[in-house]
Structures are given as C-alpha cells and as structure tokens.
Amino acid sequence: MASQPSTDTPAVTRSKAVRGAVPEGWKHLETIPFAGGTVERYELTHNGLTVLFHRDTQAPVFSYHTWFRVGSRHEKPGKTGLAHLFEHLMFNETENLAAGEFDRKLEENGAESNAATWVDWTFYHASLPRERLALVAKLEAERMSQLVLREPQVASEKDVVANERRQRVDDDVEGAASELLYKTAFSKHPYGWPTIGWMEDIQGFEPADCEAFYRTYYAPNNATVVVCGDLKVQDVLTKLKVAYGHIPPSEIPAEDYQPEPPQTEARLAILKKPTSGPKLLLGFRGPSMGDPEHAALTLLSEVLFGGRASRLHKLLVTEKECVTELRGWVSTFRDPGLFDMLFAIRDGHTLEEVHALVLAELGRAKTDLVTSDELERAKARLELGLLQTLDTANGRAEQIGFYETVLGDPAAPFRRLAAYRRTTPGELRAAARRYLLEEACSVVHVIPPDDAGDTDEAAATQKEPS
Amino acid sequence: MTRELTIQGATTILSPSTALPLVNVTIGLRSGASSDPIGQEGQFRYMLKAIRRGADGFSAEDIDNRLDLLGAELEVEVYASHTLLTAQVLSRNLDALMDLLTRIIARPTFPEAELELLRREMIAELIETRDDDRNLAQLAFRRGLFGDHVYGRRIVGWVKSLSAIDPIGLRALHRQSFVRENVILGFSGDIDDTRAEAAATALLSALPSAPPPVTDFDHPVERAGRHLLFVDKPERTQHQLCIGRLGSWPHDPDHIDTTVGVVAFGGTFTAPYMREIRVKRGWSYGASARLAVAKKRHGFTMWTAPATEVGPDCAALSIQLLEKLGETGFKEKDIAFVRNYMARSYAFEVDTPAKRLSHALEVHLLELPADYHTGYLDAVKGVTAEKASAAIRHRLSADNLVIAAVGTKDEHLAALEKAIPNLTSTVVIPFDTDG
Numbered sequence: 001m002a003s004q005p006s007t008d009t010p011a012v013t014r015s016k017a018v019r020g021a022v023p024e025g026w027k028h029l030e031t032i033p034f035a036g037g038t039v040e041r042y043e044l045t046h047n048g049l050t051v052l053f054h055r056d057t058q059a060p061v062f063s064y065h066t067w068f069r070v071g072s073r074h075e076k077p078g079k080t081g082l083a084h085l086f087e088h089l090m091f092n093e094t095e096n097l098a099a100g101e102f103d104r105k106l107e108e109n110g111a112e113s114n115a116a117t118w119v120d121w122t123f124y125h126a127s128l129p130r131e132r133l134a135l136v137a138k139l140e141a142e143r144m145s146q147l148v149l150r151e152p153q154v155a156s157e158k159d160v161v162a163n164e165r166r167q168r169v170d171d172d173v174e175g176a177a178s179e180l181l182y183k184t185a186f187s188k189h190p191y192g193w194p195t196i197g198w199m200e201d202i203q204g205f206e207p208a209d210c211e212a213f214y215r216t217y218y219a220p221n222n223a224t225v226v227v228c229g230d231l232k233v234q235d236v237l238t239k240l241k242v243a244y245g246h247i248p249p250s251e252i253p254a255e256d257y258q259p260e261p262p263q264t265e266a267r268l269a270i271l272k273k274p275t276s277g278p279k280l281l282l283g284f285r286g287p288s289m290g291d292p293e294h295a296a297l298t299l300l301s302e303v304l305f306g307g308r309a310s311r312l313h314k315l316l317v318t319e320k321e322c323v324t325e326l327r328g329w330v331s332t333f334r335d336p337g338l339f340d341m342l343f344a345i346r347d348g349h350t351l352e353e354v355h356a357l358v359l360a361e362l363g364r365a366k367t368d369l370v371t372s373d374e375l376e377r378a379k380a381r382l383e384l385g386l387l388q389t390l391d392t393a394n395g396r397a398e399q400i401g402f403y404e405t406v407l408g409d410p411a412a413p414f415r416r417l418a419a420y421r422r423t424t425p426g427e428l429r430a431a432a433r434r435y436l437l438e439e440a441c442s443v444v445h446v447i448p449p450d451d452a453g454d455t456d457e458a459a460a461t462q463k464e465p466s
Numbered sequence: 467m468t469r470e471l472t473i474q475g476a477t478t479i480l481s482p483s484t485a486l487p488l489v490n491v492t493i494g495l496r497s498g499a500s501s502d503p504i505g506q507e508g509q510f511r512y513m514l515k516a517i518r519r520g521a522d523g524f525s526a527e528d529i530d531n532r533l534d535l536l537g538a539e540l541e542v543e544v545y546a547s548h549t550l551l552t553a554q555v556l557s558r559n560l561d562a563l564m565d566l567l568t569r570i571i572a573r574p575t576f577p578e579a580e581l582e583l584l585r586r587e588m589i590a591e592l593i594e595t596r597d598d599d600r601n602l603a604q605l606a607f608r609r610g611l612f613g614d615h616v617y618g619r620r621i622v623g624w625v626k627s628l629s630a631i632d633p634i635g636l637r638a639l640h641r642q643s644f645v646r647e648n649v650i651l652g653f654s655g656d657i658d659d660t661r662a663e664a665a666a667t668a669l670l671s672a673l674p675s676a677p678p679p680v681t682d683f684d685h686p687v688e689r690a691g692r693h694l695l696f697v698d699k700p701e702r703t704q705h706q707l708c709i710g711r712l713g714s715w716p717h718d719p720d721h722i723d724t725t726v727g728v729v730a731f732g733g734t735f736t737a738p739y740m741r742e743i744r745v746k747r748g749w750s751y752g753a754s755a756r757l758a759v760a761k762k763r764h765g766f767t768m769w770t771a772p773a774t775e776v777g778p779d780c781a782a783l784s785i786q787l788l789e790k791l792g793e794t795g796f797k798e799k800d801i802a803f804v805r806n807y808m809a810r811s812y813a814f815e816v817d818t819p820a821k822r823l824s825h826a827l828e829v830h831l832l833e834l835p836a837d838y839h840t841g842y843l844d845a846v847k848g849v850t851a852e853k854a855s856a857a858i859r860h861r862l863s864a865d866n867l868v869i870a871a872v873g874t875k876d877e878h879l880a881a882l883e884k885a886i887p888n889l890t891s892t893v894v895i896p897f898d899t900d901g
C-alpha cells in the first residue's frame with residue numbers, strides 16, 4: 001500500500017529517473033510525487049498518447065479516465081453545444097460494436113462509467129474490478145478511432161440533450177441565471193456560451209458537424225489516459241500499447257478564439273422566472289487557474305462564503321436575515337473566468353438591499369486585512385476539501401486528469417495546498433483590490449413574475465456589453 | 467473490514483484505513499422523525515440542528531469557527547426511523563473534534579435567540595426548495611404513496627408546522643434521544659482501535675443511561691387504484707415524473723429477487739426502461755427505477771423527465787413497460803447479465819472505509835437481516851429469471867400506482883390524465899403549497 005498523503009510536506013519535486021524497464025514503444029517522461037505515492041508519466045512514441053499512472057491499492061479496483069483537450073471553448077457561434085453532444089455520441093456505435101454494446105460490455109463487467117464536458121475539456125471515465133483493464137482499454141481505443149456517426153443516433157441524442165437542457169437550464173432557475181451571467185460577462189470569449197449549447201444550436205446539428213469535430217479533436221495526441229488503481233505499471237503499458245498502438249496521431253489545429261477584452265463598465269441583465277424569491281448573481285472578472293493570484297482569491301472566497309462562520313454568511317443569513325442561501329466560486333478555467341456569486345433573497349428583502357450589503361462587505365476585504373484566525377480556517381477547509389476528493393481511485397484519477405488538462409501538472413492540487421499555506425492576509429487584500437472591481441462586474445437579477453410588475457419586457461433583457 | 471465492540475453498553479463499529487489522514491465519526495440514533503407530533507412535522511430535525519447552536523460554554527459562532535479551524539464538517543441526516551450525525555475531520559485534530567462533539571450532543575444549551583433564528587432559517591430554506599422540480603415531484607409522490615403514514619410526513623416540516631414547534635419540546639426530545647441505549651457509534655478512516663475506544667468511551671460516558679424512546683411504527687398500507695398527483699407550477703417545459711408503488715421489505719423472502727428484477731428493468735444505462743425512453747425515443751435525459759431499502763416496506767419508484775409535449779406518451783409508456791414486465795417477466799440471459807453487473811460492481815459499494823462503516827450501521831439502524839450485506843453477493847448470484855419474474859409479478863403489479871408529475875395545470879393536466887389508463891383519482895397541488 002502506498003504511504004499516506006502527507007499534506008504537511010507537500011510533494012513538489014519532479015524527477016526524470018526511469019523506474020524499471022520501460023516496455024518498447026513507450027517513453028517514460030517523469031515521476032511526479034502525488035498523494036504519498038507517485039504519478040508516472042509515459043508517452044506512446046508512435047502517436048503521442050500521454051498516460052499517467054498512479055498506483056492505489058486501497059481496493060481491488062481501478063479507474064480509467066480519458067481526458068481530451070477539447071471543450072465548448074473550441075466551438076463556434078451557431079454550433080454551440082457540439083462538444084457536449086459529441087460526448088453523448090461517444091457511447092453509441094463503433095465499427096465493431098453495435099449501438100448500446102459499448103455500455104453493455106462495461107456494465108456486464110461491473111463498471112461504473114460516465115463522462116463530462118466543460119469549457120476546457122471532455123473526459124470519459126470507467127471504474128472496474130482490477131482484472132478488467134484490457135477490456136476497458138480496448139473499448140476506449142475503439143471509440144477514440146472507430147466511432148460511427150449515423151443520422152438516427154444523432155437525431156435521437158439531440159432530443160436527449162434538449163431534454164437535459166430543459167432539466168438543467170430552462171426549468172431550473174439557478175441554471176438559467178448562471179447561463180445568463182456568463183453570457184453577460186463574456187462578449188467575445190467562448191466562455192460566454194453555455195457548454196450544453198443554445199437550444200436552437202442543439203437542434204440544428206447534422207452528422208457531418210459531428211464527424212468533422214471527431215476527426216479534428218479525438219486523437220491520441222490530444223488526449224491523456226489516466227489509470228489509477230490496484231495495477232502494475234508494466235501490465236498497464238503493455239495492454240495500452242496493444243489497444244492504442246495502431247491509432248495515428250492527428251493534426252490538432254491551433255486554437256482560434258477571441259480573447260475577452262477588459263470590462264470597464266458594470267453590466268446588468270434581468271431574468272423573469274417563476275421562483276420562490278429573487279436571486280442576485282454577481283460575476284467579477286477573475287484570474288485563470290494558472291495565475292499565481294488564483295490561490296489567494298480562492299482563499300478569499302472561503303473567507304467570504306465558506307460555511308456558516310464565513311463573513312457573508314454571518315452578515316446576510318445570521319445578522320440581517322436577508323438571504324437564504326449564498327455561494328461563491330472562483331472559476332477553475334484555463335483562461336480568466338469569473339469570481340461568481342449567488343444570493344437567494346428572503347421574503348421582505350430586496351435585490352438592491354442585498355447588493356449594497358454585499359458590496360460593502362467586499363469593500364471591507366479591499367481595505368482591511370482578514371484575521372489570522374479567518375485565514376487559518378479557510379486553509380483548513382481547503383485541506384479537508386482536497387483530501388475528500390482522494391478517497392477513491394476514481395476521485396484520484398479525476399484530480400490527476402483535471403489538473404493535467406488545465407494546468408499541465410497532475411500534482412498541482414498539492415502545489416496549490418502549499419501555496420495556500422504560504423498565502424498571507426496581505427495577499428488576500430491585494431487579490432480583492434485587483435479583482436473585486438464594481439466596474440468589472442456583471443449582475444443578474446432573477447425576479448419572480450409577481451414582483452416583475454412593469455418589467456415584463458425584462459423577461460430576458462440584457463444591457464448591451466459596453 | 468469492520469469490527470464491532472461494545473463500549474459503555476453501546477455498539478461501536480470500527481472501519482480503519484490509513485489511506486488518507488481523515489477520520490469519519492458517525493453517531494447513529496435509533497430514533498428519528500417518526501416521533502414528530504402531528505402538526506409539528508420537522509421537530510426532530512429542528513432539535514438536531516439546534517444542538518450545534520450553543521453547547522457547554524460554546525456559542526453557535528464558537529462552534530462554527532471551531533469546526534472550520536479543525537478542518538472538520540458536521541452533517542445531520544434525519545430519517546423517519548433513525549438519524550445520523552456524521553463528522554469528518556483531519557486526523558491530527560480528532561481529539562479536539564471529539565471534545566467538541568461531546569459537548570454538542572451531551573450538553574447543548576438551546577439558546578432562545580438561536581432557536582428562533584434557526585426556525586426562521588429553516589422556514590426560508592423550505593420556501594427555497596420550491597425551485598427544485600424534482601424535489602416537488604418526489605414530495606408529491608411520497609404524499610400519494612404513503613398518505614398519513616410516517617413515511618408520507620415531511621421530515622423537514624412545513625412553514626406552518628415549524629412555526630408551531632415549542633422550543634421546550636426540543637429540550638425534552640434531546641433528553642430522550644441522546645441516551646446511551648439509543649446510540650450506535652461508528653469510526654472509519656485513519657483511526658486505530660485504541661484511539662477509537664478512548665474516543666467512544668469519552669463520548670458515551672457523557673451521555674446518561676436510560677431506556678431508549680419507543681419509535682416503532684407499522685408498515686404503510688397499499689392504496690388501491692391509480693392516483694395522479696399533479697404539482698401545478700407555471701411555465702413548465704418539462705415534466706418531472708415519478709411513478710411507483712409500495713416496494714419490497716428487506717425481510718421479504720423474495721427481497722433480493724425483487725432487487726435484481728428492478729435493476730434489470732431500470733437500474734443501468736442499458737436497462738429496458740432507459741432504452742425505451744431515452745435511447746429509442748430521446749424523450750428524456752434519463753429513465754431509471756429503484757427500490758428503497760428502509761426499516762419498513764418503502765417505495766418502488768420509476769423516474770423520468772420528458773418534455774411536456776411528449777409527457778403523456780412517456781407516462782403511458784412507463785406504465786405499459788411495467789405492466790408488460792409483470793406479464794412476460796425476464797429472460798435468463800437478462801438476469802445473468804444483471805447478476806454479473808451487480809456482483810462485479812459490488813467492489814464499489816465497499817471501496818472506502820466510510821462505505822463499509824455505512825453498511826454495518828445500516829444493519830443495526832434499519833434492523834436489516836444480519837447477513838444482508840455480508841450475504842448479498844451470494845444472494846444475488848442465486849437469483850434466476852424465474853425468481854426475479856415471480857418477485858416482480860408479486861410485488862410490483864401495475865394495478866396500484868401513484869403517479870406524481872410537475873407541470874402547468876391549464877396546459878398539461880388534461881392530456882396527462884387521458885394518457886393514464888384506469889386512473890382512479892387526481893389531486894392538484896400548487897407548487898407553493900404549505901402542507
């Protein structure tokens with residue numbers, strides 16, 4: 001069994017030492033300390049497939065993740081939602097497997113599997129008993145290179161995704177409000193459109209769109225396979241070479257998107273929806289995940305929003321009793337995202353009242369230092385949160401795959417933990433001053449129909465971005 | 467794996483693992499919301515939330531600050547029959563957490579101002595849940611299925627019932643509930659026997675010894691016929707649909723047969739229910755069936771969420787599929803497939819110390835057969851198509867059904883009623899109803 005992760009002395013040293021004999025066709029690139037063990041990085045020399053292996057013997061299982069460096073940021077206006085629709089289609093027919101057979105084989109072997117798409121990435125995961133590695137490698141390689149896209153499956157899956165959109169967005173107040181916040185905040189960058197896509201775009205896709213997307217982005221040199229579990233690395237590499245060795249690399253096009261211009265004026269959008277009460281959403285321009293200030297802003301988010309003892313919870317829920325629920329999140333995107341915030345407002349209180357209280361409290365973060373006690377609490381909460389993600393092979397594989405895909409560093413969660421430990425109250429104040437700018441803030445007001453009064457026209461109004 | 471000890475007369479279960487420097491501490495109570503008086507639904511949960519609002523020299527704010535500083539979380543789950551208080555903590559801070567937990571459960575102060583603040587918070591949270599359509603459908607389903615039985619009563623209460631709760635009753639409820647004879651303890655994660663025994667002894671010593679509260683209740687009674695509960699909410703583009711009936715009880719001789727049958731029908735991505743609704747027709751993002759396991763007979767539920775224009779067809783097909791299942795049963799190859807799935811994926815039911823602890827606690831708190839989990843794999847492997855088909859026919863007839871749907875009454879109700887054959891009754895519930 002691997003030794004226990006030592007979060008007291010974060011493992012940050014990479015080594016290029018080769019461990020044991022590397023099977024033919026593979027290049028061992030580095031050994032990266034991770035969670036008391038290591039992540040071994042290999043590359044299949046023929047086609048550039050990256051494999052990250054982490055041995056975890058807690059249970060006789062393993063988790064197999066395939067992360068593709070493609071997400072909704074690679075789409076174009078009019079074709080939004082394609083990356084996500086494609087994720088659904090990846091569970092369909094291949095040259096050697098009839099529709100439905102992919103899932104059937106996985107389930108018969110006891111797999112827990114699924115997939116997810118977001119702005120920067122798409123990933124597929126399956127967790128199985130440890131003796132089933134060859135099966136999942138074969139299946140994943142098969143759909144990476146031999147997917148079949150036909151009209152009936154594309155049509156049916158478009159309907160499924162449209163229903164997913166109804167569930168997550170159209171009939172869900174917070175989903176609809178969040179979509180509007182990002183649309184309002186980003187006028188150029190693809191982060192402004194929803195990963196699930198606009199409904200009219202979802203309904204307009206043809207098999208040819210999907211085929212072109214597949215040929216462009218689904219290739220071994222645009223993917224990272226993460227294997228985590230009770231396996232031996234030699235066996236993993238041998239089986240993966242059999243599965244992927246024949247797949248040629250692709251020419252991955254350079255990204256072609258518009259960066260977001262600086263925001264210099266506050267923006268307001270109003271959403272009229274049946275809801276239990278008004279909601280206020282704020283989106284301040286935030287840093288990219290790789291920005292050194294991301295850690296400080298994440299800690300500030302904990303101080304402001306993290307649990308019942310946080311500043312905004314105490315002020316708005318306990319003292320003023322004007323908010324039921326509140327959340328803050330610094331987006332974990334490759335490019336600069338948002339520090340987004342949501343406040344569900346209680347009966348008898350107004351959007352304007354809560355907005356003013358929030359701005360005053362954010363203002364305090366720009367003038368006064370957080371206390372050492374507040375900062376220690378935030379650090380302890382984040383340490384707990386990290387460890388909670390590592391309790392299963394699947395959780396570990398997801399951390400490795402996510403940080404590799406977004407930051408190119410599978411051990412980044414431990415490096416971030418070390419960065420949290422070093423962060424001072426002064427750095428939180430500096431981050432507040434840099435990012436909590438009212439002129440770089442987008443605002444969404446969600447109004448129940450009864451409260452909307454004359455604002456009928458505001459059902460989806462949005463002031464044009466400056 | 468897990469070990470059981472008796473400490474201070476209370477069962478204590480250990481599930482150690484040094485994989486992560488985290489410890490889970492679970493305090494189980496053999497009582498829950500079934501004791502809520504009529505008109506005061508939500509009382510038990512209110513008491514459980516109130517104990518962390520002040521205890522033995524610590525204010526509510528002190529407790530919140532302390533938990534955060536220790537890298538700890540404390541969660542409360544209240545069920546009709548039992549309760550779980552679960553804390554998770556960085557293992558280096560376990561002793562400090564145990565000290566705090568002991569104060570919270572043994573010596574809460576119930577400050578009056580905090581109780582009123584908490585009551586107002588709970589009421590505001592209740593109102594907020596009206597935004598969640600799936601929750602609205604499940605609430606209506608339970609109301610239709612269980613009626614006045616304790617499983618039909620709302621554990622979180624209503625605005626009216628929370629307003630009616632007398633804080634003095636909370637103190638009495640706490641005194642009755644937190645006695646050694648009503649408690650079962652569990653520790654999982656980075657903790658050895660010595661440390662766990664010391665922690666358990668200290669915590670249990672702080673509780674009085676007294677007879678546990680009497681909390682038993684009968685099985686719910688099946689309603690004859692098909693009943694529609696329609697939650698009326700404006701501007702719906704999609705129905706959340708819950709269809710089901712009373713299910714199986716873990717002590718039924720054919721319980722595992724029924725469980726395997728339900729998984730074969732709607733428990734996987736490739737199951738017939740998912741295939742017919744999602745794959746063939748694209749009607750919903752998902753379609754699944756499940757059997758709840760509880761102390762008494764609980765529910766069998768089919769869930770799906772079609773666009774409103776295909777909602778009636780989707781409801782009708784869901785019922786037809788269940789009817790057809792009762793008539794034709796399963797083929798041996800389908801049950802063999804599900805046996806393999808359930809046996810092989812069982813590894814993920816026990817792949818963490820917390821899950822293993824949870825299984826052991828369930829056996830005690832839900833009064834499951836002693837070998838429910840330890841004999842589960844063998845029981846699954848023994849299910850045949852004949853047994854699963856017979857169990858589904860016997861337990862899950864489509865004659866008696868509750869159908870709960872969220873939609874917009876003026877636009878959708880009539881079509882939905884028309885699509886459900888042999889509908890016995892319809893009840894329309896405003897989405898913002900209070901009781």
